[in-house]
Amino acid sequence: MTESDEGIRLQKVLAGAGIGSRRACEELIDAGRVEVDGRTVRTQGVRVDPAKAVIKVDGMRVTTAEAGLVYLALNKPRGVVSTMTDPQGRPSIGDYVENRRERLFHVGRLDVDTEGLILLTNDGELAHRLAHPSYGVLKTYVAEVNGPVARDVGRTLRDGVELDDGPVKADSFRVVDRAGGRVMLEIVLHEGRKHIVRRMLEAVGYPVQRLSRTYVGPVGLGDLRPGTTRKLTREEVGKLYRDVGL
Numbered sequence: 001m002t003e004s005d006e007g008i009r010l011q012k013v014l015a016g017a018g019i020g021s022r023r024a025c026e027e028l029i030d031a032g033r034v035e036v037d038g039r040t041v042r043t044q045g046v047r048v049d050p051a052k053a054v055i056k057v058d059g060m061r062v063t064t065a066e067a068g069l070v071y072l073a074l075n076k077p078r079g080v081v082s083t084m085t086d087p088q089g090r091p092s093i094g095d096y097v098e099n100r101r102e103r104l105f106h107v108g109r110l111d112v113d114t115e116g117l118i119l120l121t122n123d124g125e126l127a128h129r130l131a132h133p134s135y136g137v138l139k140t141y142v143a144e145v146n147g148p149v150a151r152d153v154g155r156t157l158r159d160g161v162e163l164d165d166g167p168v169k170a171d172s173f174r175v176v177d178r179a180g181g182r183v184m185l186e187i188v189l190h191e192g193r194k195h196i197v198r199r200m201l202e203a204v205g206y207p208v209q210r211l212s213r214t215y216v217g218p219v220g221l222g223d224l225r226p227g228t229t230r231k232l233t234r235e236e237v238g239k240l241y242r243d244v245g246l
Contacts, residue, residue, distance in 0.1 A: 007047030
């Protein structure tokens with residue numbers, strides 16, 4: 001019987017996922033720091049199916065190449081619609097991954113005039129949980145408005161403002177830059193109603209001139225250029241799993 005018929009040795013799976021050398025992974029197992037399907041493994045040579053097993057190191061989920069899962073960050077440019085295809089022929093986020101063989105999902109949406117971070121994956125359960133408001137995954141936005149901005153705006157947004165579809169509160173707010181009449185504001189929210197940031201700021205008297213999403217949970221946009229993608233790191237994927245309870 002081949003190794004694939006019986007499964008693959010756990011230390012080999014961990015090493016292949018980039019956790020460390022085979023020996024270092026054996027030491028993690030000896031130390032009781034590895035879980036498979038919710039049970040701590042301390043025995044060397046245990047075989048697992050890496051496409052199905054839920055493997056964690058120090059409580060952080062590990063994804064394996066054998067599972068065939070893809071996790072990408074895209075810096076969506078302005079003017080691009082947040083769909084994989086567009087019947088009207090407009091530029092869509094699917095255009096940036098059209099050469100990939102996997103069928104990818106976009107996690108949430110950004111309106112056509114908003115740029116910034118969108119996650120793409122073929123991990124349906126993770127995509128669902130990240131997008132569902134009940135899991136409260138934080139999203140960070142940077143908005144450009146015309147200044148000056150009153151000192152009490154942050155308190156007002158954190159206390160909550162009333163919109164036509166109900167109240168909303170900012171989880172955090174700060175001024176990140178001022179230049180002439182321009183002010184850059186950072187707003188963190190755990191919900192994603194349509195045009196929510198634009199509507200919140202308009203409600204307190206500061207219509208948005210430009211808007212970008214810079215973080216989804218622990219994943220940051222960084223210096224990713226508009227219209228380009230990158231693979232998420234193992235640590236980023238593990239933190240996303242942690243944030244949604246997987």
